[in-house]
Amino acid sequence: xxxxxxxxxxxxxxxxxxxxxxxxxxxxxxxxxxxxxxxxxxxxxxxxxxxxxxxxxxxxxxxxxxxxxxxxxxxxxxxxxxxxxxxxxxxxxxxxxxxxxxxxxxxxxxxxxxxxxxxxxxxxxxxxxxxxxxxxxxxxxxxxxxxxxxxxxxxxxxxxxxxxxxxxxxxxxxxxxxxxxxxxxxxxxxxxxxxxxxxxxxxxxxxxxxxxxxxxxxxxxxxxxxxxxxxxxxxxxxxxxxxxxxxxxxxxxxxxxxxxxxxxxxxxxxxxxxxxxxxxxxxxx
Numbered sequence: 545x546x547x548x549x550x551x552x553x554x555x556x557x558x559x560x561x562x563x564x565x566x567x568x569x570x571x572x573x574x575x576x577x578x579x580x581x582x583x584x585x586x587x588x589x590x591x592x593x594x595x596x597x598x599x600x601x602x603x604x605x606x607x608x609x610x611x612x613x614x615x616x617x618x619x620x621x622x623x624x625x626x627x628x629x630x631x632x633x634x635x636x637x638x639x640x641x642x643x644x645x646x647x648x649x650x651x652x653x654x655x656x657x658x659x660x661x662x663x664x665x666x667x668x669x670x671x672x673x674x675x676x677x678x679x680x681x682x683x684x685x686x687x688x689x690x691x692x693x694x695x696x697x698x699x700x701x702x703x704x705x706x707x708x709x710x711x712x713x714x715x716x717x718x719x720x721x722x723x724x725x726x727x728x729x730x731x732x733x734x735x736x737x738x739x740x741x742x743x744x745x746x747x748x749x750x751x752x753x754x755x756x757x758x759x760x761x762x763x764x765x766x767x768x769x770x771x772x773x774x775x776x777x778x779x780x781x782x783x784x785x786x787x788x789x790x791x792x793x794x795x796x797x798x799x800x801x802x803x804x805x806x807x808x809x810x811x812x813x814x815x816x817x818x819x820x821x822x823x824x825x826x827x828x829x
Contacts, residue, residue: 548795548798549796549797550797551797551799552584552736552764552799552803553584553587555736555764556583556584556588556734556764557587557591558764558784559734559782559784560590561591562762562782563588563760563782564592566730566732566760566780569730569757570728570757571730571757572592572729573594573596573726573729573730573731573732574594574595574731574732574734575597575599575731575732576598577601577735577743577747578598578717578803579802579804579807579808580735580736580803581735582803582808583736583807584734584763585734586815588732588762590818593818593822594819595724595815595819596815596819597724598678598718598812599733599747599751600678600710600714601675601676601678601747601750602675602676602677602706603674603675604672604673604674604702604703604706605673605688606672606673606689606690606694672685672688673694674688674702675743675746676703676707677710677749677750678710678714678750679726681749681753681754682707683746716805716809717808717809719809719812719813721816726754726755726756727754727756728755728757729756730756730757730758731757732762733747733748733761733762733778734762734763735763736764736765737765737766737793738761738765738771739767740770741771741774744774745774745777748761748777748778758780759779759780760778760779760780760781760782761778761780761781762781762782762783763783764783764784764796765783765784765793765796766781766783766786768786768790771783771786
């Protein structure tokens with residue numbers, strides 16, 4: 545019988561015990577994928593007294609009407625240098641593009657594959673047209689439907705709009721505090737459930753771009769296909785349930801109500817205050 549957690553916090557407490565093996569890693573930090581990942585990650589951070597922060601991800605689809613979407617351009621005011629070339633860095637942000645490749649069969653588990661190879665791999669259909677993530681990381685899925693016919697300036701306008709929303713969410717969730725430093729740190733990246741893995745792939749790619757030292761993906765429940773896809777791309781993958789047939793999320797959580805922005809903010813505020821208290825106490829000793 546599948547294990548059922550009463551709620552996300554209960555799943556987080558169980559997950560925290562299984563993550564004890566990583567406590568000796570240097571610069572340990574817990575990052576949550578909002579919104580559902582925050583109550584899970586908060587329990588992990590509280591159990592081991594490590595810093596907690598969020599890593600925002602927003603996926604988006606191709607605009608259905610390129611003419612209508614282009615109306616965004618005057619507001620964005622793209623520079624002329626940001627148009628027309630494949631490798632350009634419009635808005636000062638580097639693009640990573642994903643295009644289909646033919647792969648040879650794999651008869652054994654692959655060694656760790658750096659996410660720099662992501663720009664030559666197609667995303668799954670669930671991924672959509674593109675995504676943005678914390679750190680102003682942007683990725684474009686060239687394997688998506690209609691990707692070849694959408695004008696670059698339209699893509700830039702839509703992406704800039706999504707970044708504005710992402711930045712606003714970061715400010716609201718962190719209560720205006722800056723993001724924690726990630727370079728060379730060991731990151732435990734937490735979500736409440738991983739079904740397709742598309743959001744987590746973007747999150748991991750963004751962390752690689754940020755120069756983290758190691759990434760441990762952790763979740764109470766993961767679909768087997770997503771686990772198989774992600775496990776060789778990170779330094780560790782910890783999960784409590786790995787069902788062969790995933791079914792409904794309600795099979796694994798009794799309470800799976802949506803998590804509000806206010807709840808995310810409260811969890812981060814508490815974790816920040818707790819970490820300051822722990823750090824101050826250790827300094828005093």
